[in-house]
Amino acid sequence: MRLLLILLAVTLMACRQQSDIRNDISIQSNGLTVKQAFLMFQADGKLVPEGNKVEVGQQVNMRLLVDGWEAKNGKVFIGASEKITTDEGQVVLDEADLFANYAATGIDAADAGVITLSAVITRVDKLFKYFEVSFRVWDKNSSDNITGSYRLYLK
Secondary structure (H helix, E strand, O other): OHHHHHHHHHHHHHHHHHHOEOOOOEEEEEEOEEEEEEEEEOOOOOEOOOOOEEOOOOOEEEEEEEEOOOOEOOEEOEEEEEEEEEOOOOEEEEEOOOOHHHOOOOEEHHHOOEEEEEEOOOOOOOOOOOEEEEEEEEEOOOOOEEEEEEEEEEO
């Protein structure tokens, strides 16, 4: 009976953690803890519905709630890269470090718990099945990082 209760508790914890990751965002975490991950529209702050259907020109923000940063003197040094490719492998965007401007100063540790990365499909020359957004977020004070991806489909 005790084994069954432990197994049930582990299953419930796993379900709760997974339910905090929405929009089919695939996440691999090494040393950092992702508490939540979801997509929202920049314009009105509404959640992107399941299916991740967006319009051309509609900015989508991926919100990550993250714990585990290594702070130095109250500052955290974060790196983030983002790459958008079509279903045919064509690279639309490839940014190496979106936080490069903070390399010398860092950001306040209190602000590091919420990371927002944006994506927008600005124009379409032909129809694609989807656009895949791949990302990596890392702690520049350690080897801790998060990698992942999600897909956007045009309406």
